[in-house]
Amino acid sequence: MKVSMFPPPTVTSVRLLVLAVQLVLLVCGSQASDDTKRCKLFSESPAERKVLSLLEPLTNKTFSEVKTSGKDSYTYQFQVCGDAGKTVGAGLVQIEHNEEKSETVLGLYTATRAIGGSDWVMLIYSNGTKYDTHCSKEMRKAIVMISCNRGVEMGKLEVVLEERERETDCFYLFELDSSAVCPALPSQLSAGSIILIIGFVLLSVYLICGFLYQRLIVGAKGLQQFPNYVFWTQVGNLAADGCNFVCRTQGPEEEPPTYRGVSTEPEEQPEERDDHLLPM
Helix, strand or coil: CCCCCCCHHHHHHHHHHHHHHHHHHHHHHHHCCCHHHHCCECCCCHHHHHHHHCCHHHECCCEEEEEEECCEEEEEEECECCCCCCCCCEEEEEEECCCCCCEEEEEEEEEEEEEECCCEEEEEEECCCECCCCHHHCECCEEEEEEECCCCCCCCCEEEEEECCCCCCCEEEEEEEEHHHCCCCCCCCCHHHHHHHHHHHHHHHHHHHHHHHHHHHHCCCHHHHCCCHHHHHCHHHHHHHHHHHHHCCCCCCCCCCCCCCCCCCCCCCCCCCCHHHCCC
16 A cells, blocks of 8 residues: 655645744734833933843833831832833932922933943933932932842842932932843753754654544554655665665676686697598
8 A cells, every 4th residue: 555745735734834923923023012212311322222122021110119217208119211200201209208298300211321231230310300409409310220130020129328428420329130131041952952852853743743644634554654654664775775876886896707727738639530531
């Protein structure tokens, strides 16, 4: 019984499935919003924009921290490229715990700088509310140090210090841990291992799909259920023929002609008989 080769419709269906997956990924990618683009950089730079893109998982989330200093108590709220308080454009605010719940803008995400390292990102918001008496009445500035921590997706905001005992360039410093800024882990598999895994997966798909096709569609039984059974039974002979063709380049060896040995002594000539010439 001759069994057909692996059917072309199966290959076509696999290609259509791959194409469908690619289209789904393309549609999902086009619908994904880049919220970090709401941050306006002081000077537009591809390098800083790339650093900001690392913080995409942290967008649309408000980080809060309560800080008490003597009789004063404040709540600090922070968002990545989003409104942290009531003020539009305020990325980090300080809310005083009083009756008015007065809000002080520490920095605007419309005046942003982003500096990145191997496992950290420094996000700087400027153009906040002006100081009343400190720091030459300049605008407030907030610095958020986001450090790599693979065990924390979105950590807790921590207030480190407020530096206002100088004439200029005062700032608020905050810390935040997140796995979003962690570098990608190098692959533990070698190129050879990856090739072997891919080969094993393809072989498994070939055997399973071929077996199901032969059994359910063709109706084969026994060893005939093995995909391309006739071809694989001839692989050994084909390999031997190929090896014979490649390795044995000369034709069949001919037997050397045989020669009669040459004797040093003259051979005796047979005695001629002339009896038939005598008259009867």
